[in-house]
Amino acid sequence: MKSREVSFSVTLNSEEPKIRKQVKFKIKIKGAKWLLLKNQKDLKEEGLEKLEAVLKQSKRLRKAYQLKEDFREIYETTQDPESGKNKFKEWLCKAQSIYGDAVKTIRNHLNTICNYFLSRTTNGVMEGINNRLKLIKRQAYGFINFENMRMRLGASQFCKC
Secondary structure, eight states: OOHHHHHHHHHHHHHHHHHHHHSOOSSOOTTHHHHHHSOGGGOOHHHHHHHHHHHTTOHHHHHHHHHHHHHHHHHHHOOSHHHHHHHHHHHHHHHTTTOHHHHHHHHHTHHHHHTHHHHSOOSHHHHHHHHHHHHHHHHGGGOSSHHHHHHHHHHHTTOOO
16 A cells, blocks of 8 residues: 555544444454454455454444445556546545545545556655654754754664664
8 A cells, every 4th residue: 555545544544433433333343443444355264254243233334344445446456547536536425424524635635646546656755754754853852962863863864763
């Protein structure tokens, strides 16, 4: 999964706990949250059985999970921005009832999201570097001088700490 896809998948996954909390489970299944967040194709047979047991308990939860899988499928199978945009528009119509806030966010950024299909690259690496720099900056509040922070920033570019 690429960065742009990850960020919008995170948006979808942030809606999942709300849906899960609305469902009153008859049977508690250990690890249900992680089963719902994982890609279906990555689950082993035991995981698929547990997932099916979780999804049997709620039509709404089943629909949310299927929409999440459909969203992922768009990224994996679409080859050009125009068909991607059309598929996303169809998906947005189906998802409105389940993923209201996420649908609004995706609609606002649809053209940018579809740019992913031009080269299938993202700015994920740059976002990772920026995140690391912000972390070092937060940790640097106790540094006595700027030179110590600058050495720390330089060192972070060469090691995978």
